[in-house]
Amino acid sequence: MTGATGVLGQSNSASPSYKLLSAPELGGGGQVGNGSDIRGELALGGLAAGSVSRVTAGGAQENFNYIGQLYDVGGIVVEGSPSTIDEGDTRQLQAVATLDDLTEVVLSAPELKWSVLSGPLSGISSSGLATADSVYADAAVTVQASSQGVNGQLGLTVRNTNGDDFGGYAGDGLPDDWQVGHFGEPPNADAAPQANPDFDPYDNLTEFLTGYSPVDAGAFFQLSIVDTMGSRTTLALSKVVPGTRYRIERRNDPAADPWVELMNFTTLNELFDHLVEDPNAPGPRWFYRVGVEPE
Ligand SMILES: [Ca+2]
Ligand SMILES: [Ca+2]
Ligand SMILES: [Ca+2]
Structure with a gap:
């Protein structure tokens, strides 16, 4: 027998002036006693009602149920299902202790302590409700339940x-x-x-939107004219990436004409030096531009 025990009054049970009565109205974790000379703290509050005995004087009632069971917590298993939590959401956890007589009890506060060992949980309430923080990618968390110096842990995924x-x-x-990958975790004004x-x-x-590094001065999107034959012009986009819509526009007189859209497109695969043809470019000179937006 090691560690604290969860039953009080056992030393008095043999006294002829006391009787042990079940005390379902006590609930877990309460302080009990006979009002005068027997008093103690329950070491573990999750025992089912009726499994904690109360010492009382006089013996007005004799509803015997369980008396004087002694136990140690042998191990704690933390349960939570499913084992994933959406960011910002909650998950109810439960800590089950296996006692040294191999019975199992669900532990509760105040004898049970919850803690977040690692990962993005904003906290766990005393009743075991875990709340997930916002994350930038799926993240592992480890929670711990402790009682009587025994710990149980559970891994979850946010x-x-x-x-x-x-x-x-x-x-x-x-x-x-993308921001964390290039600029680390916030705050970082460079990531705006x-x-x-x-x-x-x-x-x-x-x-x-164009698929280039924001921290490499030598890498950025470029539009170029690679061939002109009569009114047929071939443009090259240095790279096109999925998830972005590309809009090609043309005008003749940069001072007077509005931009006219020639085409817009998306791509399923990342492509380099993607060629686009304008078959009917008018006038003695003309200009192109390309716009990008989320698909
Ligand atoms: Ca997120
Ligand atoms: Ca963002
Ligand atoms: Ca830049």
Whole structure:
């Protein structure tokens, strides 16, 4: 027998002036006693009603149920199903102790202590309700339940169900995992959509939409004319990526004409040096531009 025990009054049970009565009204964790000279704290509050005995004087009632069971917590198993939590959501956890007589009891506060060992949980309530933080990618967490110096642990996964909700990177139109991958966890002003920390021609949002690194001054989207034959012009887009819509526009007089859309398209695969043909370019000179937007 080691450690604290969960039953009080056992030393008094042999006294002729006391009787042990079951005490279902006590619930878990309460302080019980006979009001004068017997008093103790339950060491573990999750025992089912009726399994904790109360010492009382006089013996007005004799509803014997369980008396004087002694136990140690041999092990704790933490249960929670399913083992995934969507970010921002909650999951009810339960800690089950196996006692040294091989019975099992569900533990509860205050004898049971919850803690988050690692991972993005904002906390666990005293009743075992775990709340997941926002994440930028699926993330593992480990929770622990402790009682009487015995620990039980459980691994859970917080699922990333919203790609743009992570801390200081939330709601800015850039995927949080892309921002964390290039700029680390927030806050980082360099990660803002309109920032251009590599001082190339394009801001971060454009770099993302065109599939280029926002931290490499030598890597950025380029549009070029690779061939002209009469009114037929071939354009090259340095790279096209899935998830982005490309819009090709043309005009003749940059001072007077509006841009006219020639085509727009998306791609299923990342392609380099993607060629686009304009078969009917008018006039002695003309200009092109390409716009990008989320697909
Ligand atoms: Ca998220
Ligand atoms: Ca974001
Ligand atoms: Ca840039």
